[in-house]
Amino acid sequence: MRAIRRFTVRPVLPEPLAPLGELVDNLRWSWHPETQDVFAAVDPDLWAATGHDPVRLLGAVSRARLDELAGDEAFLARLGASHADLASYLGGERWYQRAAATGAAAGEAWPASIAYFSPEFGITAVLPQYSGGLGILAGDHLKAASDLGAPIIGVGLLYRHGYFKQSLSREGWQQETYPLLDPDELPISLLREPSGERATISIAMPGGPDLVARIWVASVGRVPLLMLDTDVEGNPQAYVDVTDRLYGGTTEHRLRQELLLGVGGVKALRVYCRITGHPAPEVFHTNEGHAGFLGLERVRELTADPTGPGLDLDTALEVGRASTVFTTHTPVPAGIDRFPRTLVEQYFGEGGAVPGVPVERVLALGAEDYEGGDPGVFNMAVMGFRLAQRANGVSLLHGEVSRGMFNGLWPAFDEAEVPITSITNGVHAPTWVARDVFDLAAGQGAAKDGDDVDAFWQAVDAVPASEVWAAKRRMREALVLEARTRLRRSWARRGAAEAELGWVDDALDPDVLTIGFARRVPSYKRLTLMLRDPERLRALLLHPDRPVQLVIAGKSHPADDGGKRLIQELVRFADAADVRHRIVFLPNYDIAMAQPLYPGCDVWLNNPLRPYEACGTSGMKAALNGGLNLSILDGWWDEWFDGENGWAIPSADGVEDPDRRDDLEATALYDLIETQVAPRFYDVDADGVPTRWVEMLRHTLKSLGPKVLATRMVRDYVRRLYMPATEVARALNADYAGAVSLAQWKGRVRTGWGGVRVEHVESSGVGDAPEVGAVLSVRAFVALGSLAPDDVSVQLVHGRAGADDSLRQPVVTTLSVSETYEGGRFCFAGSVTLDAAGPFGYTVRVVPHHDLLASDAELGVVAYPA
């Protein structure tokens, strides 16, 4: 029998338990074990049965039990303490408030608020709105911002089915299910107008009614996260389906989702700020290109909106750009969103989403109008770069790769000068570090949320090796037990009878070297590299004295049959009776599985095809739990591997034949495990402690602990991107006069650039055989046409010269006007001391100059000597 309607009856808490409701409503509990203890105390069995979901716990607990708790003094005291702790977390001054107070006094621009847009947010397993690393990163960004007091507002979508749940068929083929999420059973609340009516936003759609969305708010500690949802009465079914699931459906479906996220997201922010009095964002940060349409809505607000300032389009673009930060996340071209131009034309043309913004201008922003570009395509990353004055990749190496990948947008500049910087990702320690690890350091008096993060990771040094090792064993054992439970469940779903599953009780061993591998399954991550030589892997697993065991997990995108084949290949290997106690594939990788997985592993394996792993964060989480990384030098590992904190799998980058490359890298992987990793793990002292291993573990915590934190990452974003953006945005926004003049200046420079030439360069002071210490003086004769010397920077660019005369890591010295001639001609002069021996080279160039530009390459123009 099926119900014709369903709704959720919200529990009514007895008055003394009201604080419990507040604890549940703020997601801070998801990274605060002490609060989780309070939930567990409500009803330990229900807490476990609901998968540690406090909303469902309160929905399921009996009235009798609640009444009992309402009279339980000990419980009420604990509840009161947790509630007071939350209030102090939410109310007090934190890093941002303190730093901003001193900084503002010194004239620094600390934004009053920052909007952070992302198509997915991974905050807790009970709010499954993520598919993988991008979402987890977004969740960690919000949590770290909360810990630091950084005034961020998250903006995303609420997907009715989230991503998908993974299980396996008998044959090991991935099965997807899409359970319906009832918003009333999620830790979120509906945004309402003061009148009590639900708040909504709407977007004009081509040839149909407006698309309407309601707005949910999740409280992530101090940070609100707005989630748009089109499951609204009155929307046609096709619109209701816009927020059906993450990364599913047709290209048009995807475009509609991105329209809602970008355009709708800005509208939702305005509504939220109006209702709550929250300060308007001064910076708009887009986590990957999916939210890029936000820039178009902001242009509409500034140009066509009757309540806006009515700027012209170019001025509005300057205002929007100044306050926008774009983070690119993928060096895989297929990972970038590209839409047919015709589709974009349809949604942004007459009667479209941003009325008053000419569609030709919209199309131009996403046009691949560079060498090798596709004229029929609208590219979201390209638009992202054009609508953001500041852009970054997510590790040093990824920054470099991105500069190469997008050089076409700044063809006049060398790769190194492409204005894409990098900020390396980080992870949120309170979410990802096991309690056992925190307790080790806490025993040494280090507080985990103290400002002195170094002290925390150093503290482990003082803990005796035997204690460190005992903690690691406890965590490994917890993982083994968890894995057995999951394995049994998985086999039951695969149709095995209980009687066939006796072996599961002995699957994995809490004393065997445990290697973890878990992540999404796109081909570049090479899930099956370890199967390259199955016999060799089998020998490692079954080694009589030094066995290893592997715990593996990962979801393949539902449309990616290639990925599903890899999973099947792996599952089939792991199903074999001779190895199944040493290698397991656990279905449905998600936050709930990840949390015990990292601490339980001794080694974290990552073998992507270099350089396609933009950063990777799972290895960071492993490191914070005393796991040693065994990884290709890609993403963050390329930056922070120091020879002692793990192992680097040599990459065969230059080898063209992919099969041969895989062979070489797999062999290197087997060799490392056999000759280095396993011998060190099993090299134990009289007390059974592998002292050299524990040394590496300590070194990992000390060297990586402070670096891989999301709080470090958010501080970097604040200082290196949000503050400079705010400074320029304020200069442009005050009365828009700055923006008008910047837009006019850019127009003038672009028009006049044809007249800019370096006509002639003279030098003196170095003779034929200069020595270190010689001073090179340069005079450059430059024609500026209609431009003035103030409009440009004439630069002496110098450095070590390669055999082909290319300049390596060139240094820029600005020359100054020394003579003025008739007809817009000038002499610029300056000098530089030669302070290194060896081949030296220089050139002179002219680039546009304005105080509000973020880089010399911003306008894309430059003049070199003919």
Ligand SMILES: *Cc1c(COP(=O)(O)O)cnc(C)c1O
């Ligand atoms: C950390 C994490 C990821 C990202 O892992 P990478 O190795 O960086 O791709 C994906 N999924 C979950 C559940 C995670 O916790």
